[in-house]
Amino acid sequence: MRWQLLNSGRATRWGTFFKGFLLIALFIVSSTWLGLSRDTRAAGRARPVDVGDQEYWPIPLLAREFGVQYHSFDDKRFRLANREMELSFEVGGRRAFVNGVLVWLHEPVLPGRRAPMLSATDVETILSPLLRPLDSLRQVGYQRVVLDAGHGGNDPGAQGPTGSVEKDLALTVTLGIAKLLEEAGVDVYLTRRDDSRLSLSNRVVRTREAGGDLFVSLHFNSSANTDAQGSETFVLTAGGHASTSQQPGGSYPAAVEANEFDGANALLGFLIQQRLLEQTGNQDRGLRRARFYVLREAVTPAVLVEAGFLTNLDEEARVMDPAFQARIIRGIADGILDYTGLVMRARIEDYL
Ligand SMILES: [Zn+2]
Numbered sequence: 422m423r424w425q426l427l428n429s430g431r432a433t434r435w436g437t438f439f440k441g442f443l444l445i446a447l448f449i450v451s452s453t454w455l456g457l458s459r460d461t462r463a464a465g466r467a468r469p470v471d472v473g474d475q476e477y478w479p480i481p482l483l484a485r486e487f488g489v490q491y492h493s494f495d496d497k498r499f500r501l502a503n504r505e506m507e508l509s510f511e512v513g514g515r516r517a518f519v520n521g522v523l524v525w526l527h528e529p530v531l532p533g534r535r536a537p538m539l540s541a542t543d544v545e546t547i548l549s550p551l552l553r554p555l556d557s558l559r560q561v562g563y564q565r566v567v568l569d570a571g572h573g574g575n576d577p578g579a580q581g582p583t584g585s586v587e588k589d590l591a592l593t594v595t596l597g598i599a600k601l602l603e604e605a606g607v608d609v610y611l612t613r614r615d616d617s618r619l620s621l622s623n624r625v626v627r628t629r630e631a632g633g634d635l636f637v638s639l640h641f642n643s644s645a646n647t648d649a650q651g652s653e654t655f656v657l658t659a660g661g662h663a664s665t666s667q668q669p670g671g672s673y674p675a676a677v678e679a680n681e682f683d684g685a686n687a688l689l690g691f692l693i694q695q696r697l698l699e700q701t702g703n704q705d706r707g708l709r710r711a712r713f714y715v716l717r718e719a720v721t722p723a724v725l726v727e728a729g730f731l732t733n734l735d736e737e738a739r740v741m742d743p744a745f746q747a748r749i750i751r752g753i754a755d756g757i758l759d760y761t762g763l764v765m766r767a768r769i770e771d772y773l
Contacts, residue, residue: 467479467482469541470533470538472531472538473670475528475540475541476540476541477531477533477538477539477541478538478539478540478541478544479535479536479537480499480501480510480530480533480537480538480539481536482536483501483539483544483548484501487501487503487548487549487552487553488503489501489502489503489552490502490503493537496512496532497511497512497513498510498511498512499537501548501552503552506519506520506551506552507519507520507521508548508551510526510530510537510539512530512531512532512537513529513530513531513532514529514530515527515528515529515530515665515669516707517530517547519547519551519691520695522691522694522695522698522705522707522708523705523706523707524547524691524707525665525708525710526539526540526543526547527540527542527543527546527658527659527662527663527669527710528540528542528543528662528669529669542659542662545659545683546659546683546684546687549684550683550684550685550687550688551687551688551691554688554763554767555766555767555770556684556767557684557685557687557688558684558685558688558763558764558767559767559768559771560681561634561635561682561685561721561722561764562634562721562764563634563760563761563764563765563768564607564634565608565609565610565631565632565633565634566602566607566608566609566610566634566635566637566761567610567611567612567627567628567631567633567635567636567637567721568595568598568599568602568609568610568611568612569595569611569612569613569636569637569639569715570588570591570592570594570595570596570612570639571587571588571591571638571639571640571641571725572587572588572591572640573588573592573613573616573617573618573619574588574616574617574619575618576588576618578591578640578641579640579642579731579732580643580731581731581732581741582732582734582737583734583737583738583741585641585731585740585741587640587641587643587731588616589616590641590731590740590741590746591639591640591641592614592615592616593746594639594728594746594749594750594753595611595639596611596614597746597747597750597754598637598639598753598754598757599611601750601751601754602754602757602758605754605758607757607758607761610627610628610631610633612624612627612628621714621715621718622714622718624638624715625714625715625718625719625720628719628720628721629720633720633721634721634722634764635685635689635721635722635723635757635760635761636715636720636721636722636723636724637689637693637723637724637725637726637753637757638715638723638724638725638726639726639728639753640725640726640727640728641727641730641731641740642727642728642729642730642732643730643731643732644730644732644733645732646732647732647733647734648733649732649733650704650729650730650735650736651703651705651706651729651730651736652694652697652698652701652704652705652706652726652727652728652729653694653706653707653708653709653726654690654691654693654694654697654707654708654709654724654725654726654727655690655708655709655710655711655716655724655725655726655727656683656686656687656689656690656708656716656723656724657677657679657680657683657686657710657711657712657716657717657719657723658673658710658711658712659676659683659710660673660674660675660677660680661673661674661675661676662710663710664709664710664711664712665707665709665710665711666709666711674712677717677718679716679717679718679719679720679723682719682721682722682723685764686716686722686723686724687708688760688763689723689724689756689757689760690708690724691708692756692757692760692763693726693752693753693756693757693760694707694708694726694756695756696751696752696753696755696756696759697726697728697749697752697753697756698752699752699755700748700749700751700752700755701728701745701748701749701752703728703729703736706727711725713725726753728740728749728753729749
């Protein structure tokens with residue numbers, strides 16, 4: 422009966438009239454709104470400055486945009502701060518300090534005509550995730566943590582002068598972190614739980630098949646320079662930019678799918694590096710950028726931790742000590758828990 426009424430000639434004529442009216446009204450409203458917003462954008466929003474093929478933002482303007490304080494110590498050093506974060510930069514360099522932790526930028530900070538400038542890439546991949554963390558975490562999960570002990574089987578990884586072997590230390594640390602996370606109620610998946618060899622692609626495949634939400638790969642470092650020591654945490658380099666060990670300005674690989682996690686990666690990496698240093702007091706080699714296979718092919722936010730150098734005699738002795746291993750384990754687990762806590766907060770805010 423209802424169907425017939427709606428399909429009567431009269432209803433159809435009124436329906437057509439009404440639809441036409443609605444369309445015209447919608448057109449007027451939307452064009453006014455679009456026009457207004459275009460004007461607002463032109464009047465209220467500044468544009469980035471082109472420098473070579475990079476876009477840069479004046480830092481005082483970013484301070485206004487993010488609602489943080491800007492303070493310049495002299496014409497080279499300056500700081501952005503709110504209640505939780507303090508970021509300091511130096512003109513001409515790629516080193517920034519975030520709450521005292523070294524964070525490597527993609528591009529150097531430029532002097533600018535009136536004020537120092539930060540590259541748009543570093544605004545997107547560092548500044549914005551750290552100052553507005555929840556915005557970077559709305560599309561990612563937190564429930565299943567994948568821990569990946571580097572190397573294994575006939576691939577020992579780095580070896581230290583007094584007998585330390587990377588694959589064994591990585592597994593010990595990984596199992597320790599898994600235990601702490603499980604005690605905290607987190608679901609953990611391990612890519613390997615014994616001394617078996619595992620290809621890099623299998624580490625990614627297993628993460629995907631296990632339905633992982635984040636990926637943390639554990640390693641120990643080596644260097645021909647036996648003085649080198651300290652901890653560093655790697656996340657994927659942004660498309661078109663130099664990794665931390667490369668010179669900026671050259672031509673570098675374009676973005677890949679895993680770059681969609683740039684914001685979440687920065688947070689996960691920063692939080693782990695911060696807690697790891699807090700627990701161990703290790704030398705800070707920073708949150709760095711690289712295109713390692715497990716970062717480039719990642720199907721979730723992903724970081725790779727190099728907890729210490731086996732080729733440094735003092736550091737090798739420390740990392741072989743179970744009491745010190747416990748600090749490494751606690752630090753990395755705390756960083757992961759800081760991150761999953763933030764993702765949970767982002768989820769809760771979405772529901773409110
Ligand atoms: Zn390794």
